[in-house]
Amino acid sequence: MAPLSSAHSLQSTAPWLRDLLILAVLFGFLFCFSLGAAPLIDPDEGRYAEIPREMLERGDLITPMLNYVKYFEKPPLLYWLNAGSLKLFGQNEFAARLPSALSGLLTVLLTYWAGCRLLGRQTGLLAAFILGSTAGFLFQSRIILTDMLLTLCLSSALFCFALGVYGREQRRKLFFRLFFVCCGLAVLAKGLIGIVLPAGIIFWYLLLGRRWHLLAEIPWFSGLLLFLLVTAPWFVLVSLQNPEFPHFFFIREHFQRFTSTIHRRSQPVWFFLPMLLLTMLPWSFLLPGSLAKAWRDRHATRDSTLFLLLWPLVIILFFSLSSSKLIPYILPVFPPLALLVSHRISAAWNSRRPDHTPAVLFLGSLLLCVGGALAIMPLLEWLPPFLHSTGQLGRELATMLSGPAPVITLSKTIVPGGLLAGTGLLLLIAVRTRSTVVVVALLCCFGILLELLLPWAFARYGAERLSARPLAAAALRHAGPETVLAQIGPRQGMNFYTGRRLVTVGDYDELTFGSQQGDHRDWFMDQDQFQRLWQSNRHALIVVPRHQQSAYRLANGADAPILADNGSLLLLSNR
Incomplete structure (x- = not known):
């Protein structure tokens, strides 16, 4: 991994255009392949496709309406992008999902570009492959959510701030101004968290890094002016046309959503930790060591890893304290975590005893056991009676295994179970070769395999039941x-x-x-x-x-x- 001090010399000689082209082609296929195969899923996909359809029908891009009544729960940026896509490609599932998929793809490319400039080309390139092969990130980019667009806007803002801190002197003010523009877009994507989350992350970075002097280097006047130019026009117009908008949007949809359970999305405070480990497979097993290394290396990297560490921690803490919790809320933590995992792997790239070996051994063993159990699950005669005694969910699973028309059969479990077990076995063998290249390639392939299987399985076995x-x-x-x-x-x-x-x-x-x-x-x-x-x-x-x-x-x-x-x-x- 190139040290931070040589990152700028590296970016002038690195074939970044070739890298971006390769990443765009590879992950463009993964993000957009068969994007319109599954029907739209209610409530989210139906909602975020119908609002822009009604905007086009009414010729009104200011007041969002759903089932022809006013709907003020979200700002309009995703609606506008989806309306443009529907206008270009027609009223279909592909057009409705395309802006979210492109947001995910652009976030991968942005992570590469920013990673190259902060931590070197190898770390940036590997981070792009890690992010693009994270099963939960791609799966959530292929459904219509405001959170993926927010992730792109927030990542753009925070990477611009980091490049303003660590970039070349002549471009620092440009990146700081772009930070304000991207914060404005994040506000238009999902509301005030588009500025609240960056402010919280930067506050803790300035505090722990003792960098309060940076406040004097930020062009506040021009930056805030750009922020207002991006955000104010729509907020002013929608408020003039709809006097009830400000109270509903700012009080109910921000303050009351955070402090109460009015949307019936209450979860325990630790909810996001297991969700993060699940959605960041297969790279989540490397997270604990990556976070520890980021903290140890914060001074060696001039606090750039400290900034990347605080980014996910502040977001997860913020939403953990909220009374409203949904899995997509933590999507913005994936880009910095991909960079931190990449930073750890890159540091041990040529080591014969990389420090991530125990985590890979554990993952390989787990996949071997889980995959083997899944493959033969329909043959286990003792399993349905056991599941039946565990509660309502267990009874439903037992019926799917042994009912009059079983849904879970050997023909449906042998292939995915075999793939999981085979991947686990290959990982265990790869660890013995002591080759980081082989291990990383296998992890990427496994993540991509999950990304291809999940949408296919969902479209085939579950989508119709959730669609109108x-x-x-x-x-x-x-x-x-x-x-x-x-x-x-x-x-x-x-x-x-x-x-x-x-x-x-x-x-x-x-x-x-x-x-x-x-x-x-x-x-x-x-x-x-x-x-x-x-x-x-x-x-x-x-x-x-x-x-x-x-x-x-x-x-x-x-x-x-x-x-x-x-x-x-x-x-x-x-x-």
Whole structure:
């Protein structure tokens, strides 16, 4: 690994354009391959595809609307990008997911570029391969989430700040100004955390690194002006058009979301630690040693590894203290962690006894055992009775193994189990060769294999049950211009696939605020109101959970016809 002091001389001679091209082609394929194969999954994907569809339909890019009512939970940057993609490529799953996938790809390329300048070309290149072969990072980039776009914007901001600190003298102010621009984009991507998180990270860096003098080198006036130029226009326009916006967005969606459980996303304070270890496979086994090395090397690297260390720690601590927790919240920690793991591996690249050997041995042994158990799981006759005694989840798994029509069969477990066991065996053999190149190549291949298998398995075995696509297709076949389309609770995939507004019955959930802005009584009904419509002469179709089927019968008491069934939801007709 090139030391920090020689990083700038290295970047002038390194073939960075060739590196970027190779990375763009390789990971561009992985991030975009078969991107439109699976249907949109509710609620997130349906929501973030439907809002831009409605923006295009209404010709209004200022006020976000969902099921044709105001929706102010998120700023508009992802909506704008998705609207542009839908305009270019049509109303389909590929177009809806493309901006998120490109955000993930650009984050990989950005990590390489910044890593080269902070820690040398070898570390930057290896970090890009680590990030791109992290199973959870790629999988979450292939679904529509605001968090992947936020990750790109936050990473751009924080890398720009780091390059402003450690870069060439003549470019330092440029990078500091770009920091403010990227913070503004992060705010437009997901709100005030786009500035709160960078401020927290930089505060602790200045405190622990004793670098308060940097505050005098930051061009505050021009930087804040650029920040306001990026963020203020939309916030001013949407507030002028919608006076109720400021209180809802800043108070409810920021302060109350952080301090209360109004969105029913409460998890224990340690929630993100196991989630990080799971989503950063296979590199998570190298994390503890990488974090320790970053702390030890902080002075040797002029505190650049201290900055990269504080970046994930502050974000994880921030969201751990929040009352609202979801796995994608920690996506912005992946780029610095990839660099820290790369820094550790690069330091021992030519060593015959690298310090990551015990972690790789443990991972290889675990994969061998887990893969072998998975491969033969359907043959274990004692397993279903044992699972049945462990609770509701265990009973469901037992039914999948040994029910009348078992879902988990030997033909479905032998291949993935064999691949896991084979990878574990190869890792154990590779450790004996004492070759870091072979170990890293195997870990990258394993991560990429997971990245290919997870979307394939999800599209084949789980996506239809979580999507409204088959129900929407059936609704379009059977509905006329006057037919009422309804659903129990909001499922925005129905809106996207039908291109129509739906009546929401029962729990309005995230549409509650919008339903109260103006007169929407004909579109939001309780169960009694809709039952009266259901029993009338007007043709109605409704999407209901399977367990609520009996609540919707025909006027003569007969069962309502089932027009479509995706495994968990039914489309019923009152005729």
